[in-house]
Amino acid sequence: ALAYVCFTSGSTGRPKGAMVHRRGMNNHLLAKIEDLGLTADDRVVMNAPLTFDISVWQMLAPLITGGRVHLVSRDTARDPDALFAAVARHGTTVMETVPSFVRAALDLWDSGVRRPALPALRRFVVNGEVLPPDLCVRWYDRHPDAAIVNAYGLTECSDDSTHAAVGRDVHGLLEQGRLPVGRPLRNNRLYVLDPSLAPVPPGVPGELFIAGTGVGPGYLNEPRRSSERYVPDPFADEPGARMYRTGDLARLRADGQLDFLGRQDHQVKVRGNRIELGEVETALRAVPGVGDAVVTVDRDGAGQQRLVGWFTGGTGADDVRAALVQALPNHMVPSLLFALPVLPLTTNGKIDRKALPDPADLARPAGRPAANAAEEAVCAVFAAVLGIAAAGPDDDFFAHGGHSLLATRL
Known part of the structure; x- marks a missing residue:
């Protein structure tokens, strides 16, 4: 029987109604109770809106165990200061x-x-985005008793499918700069498969498929879309079983935990080189002084795709570039790097890539202005070729996204 329909756009496309059956919902509620050790003594804050699937377990799991649910207003849920003050107060x-x-x-x-004291907070679950290691270190420096749980899941599979316990030894969990998203929760199965749907060995990237009780019946009134994502499970014993094609890249660690590598639709090809944006973002966040970071793709003056890096923190773009050159191959270093006071967020608190500024509006000439008409003409040509608003006589062609193909257009 159907429990609810949650409309989600995921990473791309128009909203689609993911149907979740009661068996999947109940299984997820019990998984949360088991894995988080919920009892009658627990108090869970419901900070997710009802249109967001996290609200289901926040609202119902504590009631199953006789615990309490604390509701907060939308304004409180969106305000870090107000929300953590409410968490402390209650x-x-x-x-x-x-x-x-x-x-x-x-x-x-x-x-x-x-900073509010949070002596009662014992489990701190994070989900929805890649969890940067530095964030965990900073959290434990302030709240050492509030244990972090790194979760991964999709609405189509009844919310979270994995949990990873991230203890205070954050760096001890890192592999290639990443924290794991954990092992499958009760009655869930994870497959990391190649394009022919064959399992790949541990450590090898592949597409993640989720199977088991949590997989929903499909998208509401969209049979074609459902058939593309909800596919037959060739590894299941039960006839008619299906698995969900997540579109996410992942790999299994030797210890059985899962590493999330990013979206398949965030894998791009730039001048013939295939690049996973998540790898560049990981390297960008690892630069000293950088807070959060995101990498996007736009087109340069020649119509070629290029990487654009956005970051917060007190480090300058030149220093960030110098660090990335040491950590990444040249083709993975973003052509343009921009520091922002904060990264734009969606109403659910995730980074909103669509709300980032247009790179052409942010590039500014450095150093002295053009001294004469000839320099003005040359600068105008540089700006037109680079696809930026303006260029100065002392600007670095390559630091503004220039490359050999663009140089031929000069």
Whole structure:
């Protein structure tokens, strides 16, 4: 029987109604109770809106165990200072949010805003985005007793499918700069497969498929879309079983935990080189002084795709570029790097790539202005070829996204 329909656009496309059956919902509620150890003594804050699937477990799981649910207003849920103050005031023991929201709270406290004491908070679940290691270190420096749980899941599979316990030894969990998203929760199965749907060995990237009780019946009134994503499970014993094609890249560690590598639709080809944006973002976040980061793709003056890196923190773009040159192959270093005070967020607290500024509006000439008409003409040509608003006589052609193909157009 159908439990609910949650409309989600995912990473791309128009909203689609993911149907979740009661068996999947109940299984997820019990998984949360088991894995988080929920009891009658727990108090869970419901900070997710009803249109977001996280709200289902926040609302119902504590009631199953005889615990309490603390509701907060939409304004409180969107304000890091107000939400954590409410968590402290009501003695909340378990909460869930996204990494971008956590970073906003930590930055706020570092700026001098009073940090609330959270002695009752024992489980701190994060989901929805890649969890940067530095965020965990900063969190434990302030709240060492609130254990971090890194979760991964999709609406189509009844919300979270994995949990990873991230202890205080954050760096001990890292592999290639990443934290794991954990092992499957009860009655869930994970497959990492190649394009022919054959399992890949541990350590080898592949597409993640989710199977088991959590997989829903499909998208509401969209049989074609459903058939593309909800596909037959060739590894299941039960006839008619299906698995969900997530579109996410992942790999299994030797210990059985899962590494999330990013979206397949965030894998791009730039001048013949295939690049996973998540890898560049990981390297960008690892630069000293960089807070959060995101990498996008746009087109240069020649119509070629190029990487654009966006970051927060006190480090300058030149220093960030110098660090990335040491850490990444040349073709993976973003052509343009921009520092922002904060990264734009969606109403659910995730980084909103669509709300980032147009790179052409942000590039500015450096150094002295053009001294004469000839320099003005040359600068105008440079700007037109680079696809930026303006260029100065002393600007670095390559630091503004230039490359050999663009140089031929000069």
